Amino acid sequence: MTAGVAAPPDRAAEPAWSPALEHQVKIGFLYNFAKFVEWPIDAFPEPGAPLTISILGGDPFCDSLERSLQGKTVNGRVIAVRRLRRVDPQDPGQILFIGPSVGKEAGPVLASLRTVPVLTVGDMAEFAALGGVINFTIEDHKVRFEINLDAAERAHLRVSSQLLTVAKIVREPSRAGGR
Amino acid sequence: MLRLRQLPFRHKVTLALALISVLALLLASGAFMTYDVLSFRARMVDDLSTLAEIIGNNSTAALAFNDPQAAALVLGALQAKPNIVAAYLYTPDGRQFASYRGDGAAAPPAERSGYRFEPGALLLFRTTMLKGDPAGIVCLRSDLGELRARIERYASAVGLVLLVCIVVVLALSSRLQTVLTRPIVELAETARIVSQNRDYSVRALAGGADEVGALTRAFNDMLAQIQERDAALQMAHDLLEARVDERTVQLRAEIAERRQAEEALRQSEEQLRQSQKMEAVGRLAGGIAHDFNNLLTGITGYGQLLGQQLGPDSPHRRYVEEIRKASDRATALTRQLLAFSRKQLLEPKTIDLNNLVLNMNAMLRRVIGEDIQLGSSLHPGLGVVKADPGQIEQVILNLSVNARDAMPQGGRLTIRTANVIARAGESGGCVPDEAGPLVLLEVSDTGCGMDTETRSRIFEPFFTTKAKGKGTGLGLSMVYGIVKQSGGQIEVRSTPGQGASFSILLPRVEGAVEPDQPRPASAKVAGGSETILLVEDESMVRALARDVLKMNGYRVIEAAHGLEALAISQKHRGTIHLMLTDVVMPHMNGRELHEKLAPLRPGLRVLYMSGYAEAGIVHDGVIDPGTSFIPKPFTPESLAAKVREVLDAAARN
Missing domain, CATH: 3.30.450.20 (PAS domain)
Structure with a gap:
C-alpha cells in the first residue's frame, strides 16, 4: 500500500497463484472470520453448541473445507461444516458460505436472512450489494474481501475493528441514498 | 603504610x-x-x-x-x-x-x-x-x-x-x-612535659565525659598518685633523716653522759683510793703515836722526876732540860699524828667561829709577818658549830702558816665565814655526809698556788713542798684529821700562780655558845692517902704512874692486865678508892674490867688513861659523859691533879 512497506523476502519464494491455493486461502479466511466476529448469544441453539459453517450451493472447495478445519476450535467451540440445498432461516448456522454456483438465487436467500444473526460470505460480484456481509475479491492475484457493515449491523454481528483494517468497507447504496 | x-x-x-x-x-x-x-x-x-x-x-x-x-x-x-x-x-x-x-x-x-x-x-x-x-x-x-x-x-x-x-x-x-584531637594532643603534650621535667604537679585539662576525658582524668589521677607517693617517700626519707639526726644527738648525749659518768667514777675512785690511802696512813700514824705516847710518857715523866730531884744549881740540870725540850717536841709531833689519824681526844663545845677568829687576830698577825695583809670577811649572824675550840684554833693557825709560806714575797690572807646550805651530792670533792645547814670557814691566800698533783697529796702526812727542815709535813694532815673528826669537810681550790683557798664546812647546830671555863690556876697539886688500883700493861708507864702516885702519898696496888687486877681485887681486903687503868690492853680492855669490878666493889672510882681515843670510852673523839680520862703522855703534875680531882669529885658525891 505504501512504499515504506517492503515486500518480505520469502514472499518471492511463494508458489505461483493457482486455483487450489486460492481455495486454500479462502478456507483459512473463513476460519479466521470466526475469530474477528462476535455473534449474539441467541445465534447458538445451546451454550456448548459448535460453530457451524454452512455451505449453500456447489462446494468450490471440493470437501477440503472439512479436512482443513477438522478438529479446530474457535472460542472453545468446535467447528462444524454442513451443506445445504436450501436455507432454513431458523437454522442457517453461524457462517453461511454462498458459493458462486448459487447465482441469482442469492438475492432472495440473503433477503430472508436480513435480521438473522448469521455471517453471510459470498464469492460473487454484487454480493454485498445484495445484502451479504462479506464478499471475497481478488486484487493483484491476492484474495481480499469487502465488508458490508450495514448488513452486519442488521444481523446483530459485532465485527472487530481489526478486521476492518484489512477489508474494503462497503455501504448499501440505497441506505446511503437515504431510502 | x-x-x-x-x-x-x-x-x-x-x-x-x-x-x-x-x-x-x-x-x-x-x-x-x-x-x-x-x-x-x-x-x-x-x-x-x-x-x-x-x-x-x-x-x-x-x-x-x-x-x-x-x-x-x-x-x-x-x-x-x-x-x-x-x-x-x-x-x-x-x-x-x-x-x-x-x-x-x-x-x-x-x-x-x-x-x-x-x-x-x-x-x-x-x-x-x-x-x-x-x-x-x-x-x-x-x-x-x-x-x-x-x-x-x-x-x-x-x-x-x-x-x-x-x-x-x-x-x-x-x-x-577542637572536640576530638585537641584533648589528645594536649594530653600528649602534658605527658611529654611530665616525662621531660619530672614534674608530677602538672595536670592535663580535664575533658568531657567521653573516653578521652576519662583517659585525661585517669592520667591526672595517676599523676596525683605518683605525686602522693613521691611526697610520702620524701616524708619517709625526711623522717628517717630526722630520726637519724635525733638518734645521733641522743648518741652524742649518751656518749658525753657516759664520759661524764666515767669521769665521775674515775674521780670517785680516785677519792676512794685517796681516802683509803689516808685511812691506811692514818691507822699507821695512829699506831705509831700510841706507842710513842707510851714511850714519851716514860721519857717525859722520868725526865721531870729527875729534874725535881736535881738541885737548882746542879750542873746536870741542863741535860734534863734538853731531854724535856726534845720530849716536848716529840710529844707535839705525836699529837699532830694523832690529830691526823683522828684518834685525838676532843673537847667539843658550842662555839661561834667569828669570835674565835677575832680572838686569834693578834696572834695571827705575829705569825704571818708584816709583808702579808690579813683580811677577814665574817658573816654577821653566823651559825654556831660543835667543835673543840683549841683544835679549830690549831686548824686556823696551820692554814695561816701554810698561806704565809706560800707568799714569801707578801700578799693577802683572807679569812671568811658564811652560812651555807648544802645538798646531798653537791660540790664535787666536798660532799657533806648529810644535807643541811652548814657553816663555812675559808682561808685563802694570793700565793703561788699549786698544781693538781700537789693538791691531791696535800693532806698526806710528811708530804711537803717546803725546803727540808722548814716543815714537818704534818700541819695540813692534822687539819684534815681535826676537820674530819669534827664531822666536817675540807676542800682545797687552787690554780698555780693564783693562790689557794681552803674551805672548811662544819655542821651547824642549835644552841647557845658555851663560855670558856676558866682554867684552874697551876697551884701545887695536893696529894692523898687513898688506895689506888693501877692497871697498865706497859711496864714503863705503870712504873712512872706508880712512882708519881706514891710520891704523892697514895697506896698503889699494881696489875699488868685486867685478869690480874680482878685477882688482886679479890685478895685485897681493904678499900680501893680508885682504879687508874689503861684502856687498850690484851685480853680485857679497861672498860670491860670496870664493868666486872664495879659490882664487886661499889663506890669504886675509875680514871682511864690512854694514848688515843678508843672505842669503849670515847666516841668520835669525845669522852663518854661521866667518864674520867687522862690522855697520854701525861706529866706527873697532870696525873696527880687528875687523880685528886676524881677522888675529890667522888668524895663530894
Whole structure:
C-alpha cells in the first residue's frame, strides 16, 4: 500500500497463484472470520453448541473445507461444516458460505436472512450489494474481501475493528441514498 | 603504610573522616545507581513489552488475512517512539511478515518471547495471541541512549557530591579537632612535659565525659598518685633523716653522759683510793703515836722526876732540860699524828667561829709577818658549830702558816665565814655526809698556788713542798684529821700562780655558845692517902704512874692486865678508892674490867688513861659523859691533879 512497506523476502519464494491455493486461502479466511466476529448469544441453539459453517450451493472447495478445519476450535467451540440445498432461516448456522454456483438465487436467500444473526460470505460480484456481509475479491492475484457493515449491523454481528483494517468497507447504496 | 603511621594524629583523623565519608557516599550512590539502572532497565523491558503487545494486537488481522501492507502501516506508527530503532513482525511459524526501519540489517531470527540486552540495544520478542492461538511474533529493538544518559547524569552528580563532601570534611575536621584531637594532643603534650621535667604537679585539662576525658582524668589521677607517693617517700626519707639526726644527738648525749659518768667514777675512785690511802696512813700514824705516847710518857715523866730531884744549881740540870725540850717536841709531833689519824681526844663545845677568829687576830698577825695583809670577811649572824675550840684554833693557825709560806714575797690572807646550805651530792670533792645547814670557814691566800698533783697529796702526812727542815709535813694532815673528826669537810681550790683557798664546812647546830671555863690556876697539886688500883700493861708507864702516885702519898696496888687486877681485887681486903687503868690492853680492855669490878666493889672510882681515843670510852673523839680520862703522855703534875680531882669529885658525891 505504501512504499515504506517492503515486500518480505520469502514472499518471492511463494508458489505461483493457482486455483487450489486460492481455495486454500479462502478456507483459512473463513476460519479466521470466526475469530474477528462476535455473534449474539441467541445465534447458538445451546451454550456448548459448535460453530457451524454452512455451505449453500456447489462446494468450490471440493470437501477440503472439512479436512482443513477438522478438529479446530474457535472460542472453545468446535467447528462444524454442513451443506445445504436450501436455507432454513431458523437454522442457517453461524457462517453461511454462498458459493458462486448459487447465482441469482442469492438475492432472495440473503433477503430472508436480513435480521438473522448469521455471517453471510459470498464469492460473487454484487454480493454485498445484495445484502451479504462479506464478499471475497481478488486484487493483484491476492484474495481480499469487502465488508458490508450495514448488513452486519442488521444481523446483530459485532465485527472487530481489526478486521476492518484489512477489508474494503462497503455501504448499501440505497441506505446511503437515504431510502 | 609506614608513612600513614607517621602522620600526626589530627591528620589521621581527617584522613579517616574523608575516607569513611567518600566510601559511604560511593557505596550509597553505587547501590542507588545500580538499583536505579536495574529498575530502569526493568521499566524499559516493561514499556517495550507493552508496546510489542499493542503492536501485536493491532497486527492480528493483518497477519490473519496475510496483509503485510496493513502490518507495515501498524509498524509505521512506531515513528512516535524515537528510541525504537527497528521492529519486525513474524508469522507464528517464524517467517518474517513485515519490518520497520532496520536500515537494511538482517532481521534477527524469530523467538517466541523474551528479551536480551545487546551492546547499545535492547531486543524484545513477543508472541501475539488471537483467540487462544498464536497470531504472530513481534520483535522490537530499542537503543539504550536514555539509560546511558541517565548513568552519565548520575555519575556527574555523584562526582559533584563527592567533591562537596571532601570540602565539607576538610572544613569540619578543623572544627572536629577542637572536640576530638585537641584533648589528645594536649594530653600528649602534658605527658611529654611530665616525662621531660619530672614534674608530677602538672595536670592535663580535664575533658568531657567521653573516653578521652576519662583517659585525661585517669592520667591526672595517676599523676596525683605518683605525686602522693613521691611526697610520702620524701616524708619517709625526711623522717628517717630526722630520726637519724635525733638518734645521733641522743648518741652524742649518751656518749658525753657516759664520759661524764666515767669521769665521775674515775674521780670517785680516785677519792676512794685517796681516802683509803689516808685511812691506811692514818691507822699507821695512829699506831705509831700510841706507842710513842707510851714511850714519851716514860721519857717525859722520868725526865721531870729527875729534874725535881736535881738541885737548882746542879750542873746536870741542863741535860734534863734538853731531854724535856726534845720530849716536848716529840710529844707535839705525836699529837699532830694523832690529830691526823683522828684518834685525838676532843673537847667539843658550842662555839661561834667569828669570835674565835677575832680572838686569834693578834696572834695571827705575829705569825704571818708584816709583808702579808690579813683580811677577814665574817658573816654577821653566823651559825654556831660543835667543835673543840683549841683544835679549830690549831686548824686556823696551820692554814695561816701554810698561806704565809706560800707568799714569801707578801700578799693577802683572807679569812671568811658564811652560812651555807648544802645538798646531798653537791660540790664535787666536798660532799657533806648529810644535807643541811652548814657553816663555812675559808682561808685563802694570793700565793703561788699549786698544781693538781700537789693538791691531791696535800693532806698526806710528811708530804711537803717546803725546803727540808722548814716543815714537818704534818700541819695540813692534822687539819684534815681535826676537820674530819669534827664531822666536817675540807676542800682545797687552787690554780698555780693564783693562790689557794681552803674551805672548811662544819655542821651547824642549835644552841647557845658555851663560855670558856676558866682554867684552874697551876697551884701545887695536893696529894692523898687513898688506895689506888693501877692497871697498865706497859711496864714503863705503870712504873712512872706508880712512882708519881706514891710520891704523892697514895697506896698503889699494881696489875699488868685486867685478869690480874680482878685477882688482886679479890685478895685485897681493904678499900680501893680508885682504879687508874689503861684502856687498850690484851685480853680485857679497861672498860670491860670496870664493868666486872664495879659490882664487886661499889663506890669504886675509875680514871682511864690512854694514848688515843678508843672505842669503849670515847666516841668520835669525845669522852663518854661521866667518864674520867687522862690522855697520854701525861706529866706527873697532870696525873696527880687528875687523880685528886676524881677522888675529890667522888668524895663530894
